[in-house]
Amino acid sequence: MKITMIGTGYVGLVTGTCFAEFGHHVTCVDKLSEKIDLLLQGEIPIYEPGLDGLVAKNTQQGRLSFTTDLAEAVASAEAVFIAVGTPTSRRGDGYADLTYIYEASKEIAPFLEGYTVIVDKSTVPVGTARQVARVIKEVNPEANFDVASNPEFLREGAAINDFMRPDRVVIGVESDRAEAILRAIYQPLYLQENPIVKTSIETAELTKYAANAFLATKISFINEMALLCDAIGADVVALAKGIGMDGRIGPKFLHPGPGFGGSCFPKDTMALMRIAQENGESLRIVEAAIEANGAQKAKMVKKIRDMLGGSEAGKTIAVLGLTFKPETDDMRDSPSITIIPALLEKGAVIRAHDPQGMEEARRLLPDTIVYTENSYEACTGADAVVVMTEWNQYRALDLERLGSLMKQKIFIDLRNVYQPDLVREQGFKYAGVGRS
Ligand code: UDX
Numbered sequence: 001m002k003i004t005m006i007g008t009g010y011v012g013l014v015t016g017t018c019f020a021e022f023g024h025h026v027t028c029v030d031k032l033s034e035k036i037d038l039l040l041q042g043e044i045p046i047y048e049p050g051l052d053g054l055v056a057k058n059t060q061q062g063r064l065s066f067t068t069d070l071a072e073a074v075a076s077a078e079a080v081f082i083a084v085g086t087p088t089s090r091r092g093d094g095y096a097d098l099t100y101i102y103e104a105s106k107e108i109a110p111f112l113e114g115y116t117v118i119v120d121k122s123t124v125p126v127g128t129a130r131q132v133a134r135v136i137k138e139v140n141p142e143a144n145f146d147v148a149s150n151p152e153f154l155r156e157g158a159a160i161n162d163f164m165r166p167d168r169v170v171i172g173v174e175s176d177r178a179e180a181i182l183r184a185i186y187q188p189l190y191l192q193e194n195p196i197v198k199t200s201i202e203t204a205e206l207t208k209y210a211a212n213a214f215l216a217t218k219i220s221f222i223n224e225m226a227l228l229c230d231a232i233g234a235d236v237v238a239l240a241k242g243i244g245m246d247g248r249i250g251p252k253f254l255h256p257g258p259g260f261g262g263s264c265f266p267k268d269t270m271a272l273m274r275i276a277q278e279n280g281e282s283l284r285i286v287e288a289a290i291e292a293n294g295a296q297k298a299k300m301v302k303k304i305r306d307m308l309g310g311s312e313a314g315k316t317i318a319v320l321g322l323t324f325k326p327e328t329d330d331m332r333d334s335p336s337i338t339i340i341p342a343l344l345e346k347g348a349v350i351r352a353h354d355p356q357g358m359e360e361a362r363r364l365l366p367d368t369i370v371y372t373e374n375s376y377e378a379c380t381g382a383d384a385v386v387v388m389t390e391w392n393q394y395r396a397l398d399l400e401r402l403g404s405l406m407k408q409k410i411f412i413d414l415r416n417v418y419q420p421d422l423v424r425e426q427g428f429k430y431a432g433v434g435r436s
Pocket of ligand 1: 263
């Protein structure tokens with residue numbers, strides 16, 4: 001099968017590479033020549049574990065190529081996937097910005113040859129696939145194509161495994177021909193008996209938002225439970241185990257933290273709320289999950305302040321982890337982007353470390369932050385250390401060494417990776433989230 005992937009971001013590059021690994025012939029196209037140049041030199045513009053090896057292997061074996069030339073890539077393809085960004089609109093109203101989707105649709109239209117399925121891979125509001133079809137027809141009334149929706153459910157940092165071993169593949173199609181092509185593309189997964197869920201196009205588009213909104217709600221729920229645990233002296237980790245072992249609830253996505261971030265949950269929950277409002281409905285649970293997430297970040301600032309005795313002014317805080325989760329360099333909507341400036345505004349001095357995110361953090365965060373080579377250097381002279389992101393390298397810090405480097409032994413574990421008693425035994429004042 002010949003596939004063209006438009007967009008070489010987290011979704012496009014992982015999906016295109018994994019399709020090539022399945023045995024398909026994939027051409028990845030991006031407008032940004034800097035990105036394509038990097039990929040042609042064998043370099044990967046993003047950090048995603050395992051991706052570099054797979055890109056190298058499939059490029060060498062001739063199944064994966066990169067280009068800025070849309071014309072040739074589109075003409076020869078049986079399926080064209082659109083995997084460009086759909087960020088929150090710059091108007092700040094929560095709508096998804098579909099500029100790149102429509103631009104891509106217009107650009108591919110003149111080059112379509114023979115029957116082609118145009119697949120929306122990006123997360124897009126309900127009805128977008130039909131708009132894509134309209135745009136293509138306007139530009140090229142002769143084009144022979146169907147549109148389809150095939151949302152991704154990849155977690156950054158675990159994207160390749162998620163792609164190769166998905167819980168399900170959702171395809172929204174309205175023609176047998178498009179369905180046959182999509183089923184053929186995912187045929188290699190049949191060996192693992194991964195179910196394909198076939199739906200209407202609109203249902204597929206909505207399924208993606210509903211999945212992310214549900215997961216985000218689960219996180220906001222456990223975050224609120226954690227706050228209640230803090231208030232009444234209960235332990236949220238045990239509580240999460242206690243409810244998660246009920247098969248109807250499930251143990252995943254019940255880890256409290258400083259709030260959810262990343263490229264999906266914050267923007268998709270907002271966009272879903274707008275989709276509902278536009279259709280005369282309200283999603284009060286999703287709205288509450290969004291609001292609780294904002295509050296969670298603010299409460300983490302208060303937690304840090306309280307641990308510092310009521311004021312962060314003049315105090316040095318070591319922040320370990322800046323990205324929204326480990327194993328990614330992605331800083332989009334990371335809780336650190338809200339929490340750190342709030343601490344700086346009240347006069348704190350921030351020393352920070354992150355294994356992958358510091359370059360992007362320098363662009364996004366105030367330049368008064370001191371970035372360090374490692375976690376111990378970050379903690380040197382600090383009044384408190386905050387574990388913001390649960391990178392593996394922060395999970396087993398040498399607490400004795402840490403304590404000897406710090407001005408005050410205050411440990412704030414916003415990801416609950418440490419056992420409170422063990423940290424306290426080392427003479428630290430400890431706070432987790434919901435573990436008072
Ligand atoms: C998410 C979805 O999981 C994926 O299916 C979708 O396609 C894209 O969005 P991703 O954003 O990469 O993936 O990461 P995920 O692991 O879901 O975490 C999202 C955020 O929730 C992170 O900030 C993470 O720290 C937080 N989180 C997750 C929690 O706070 N607690 C949890 O229990 C799980």
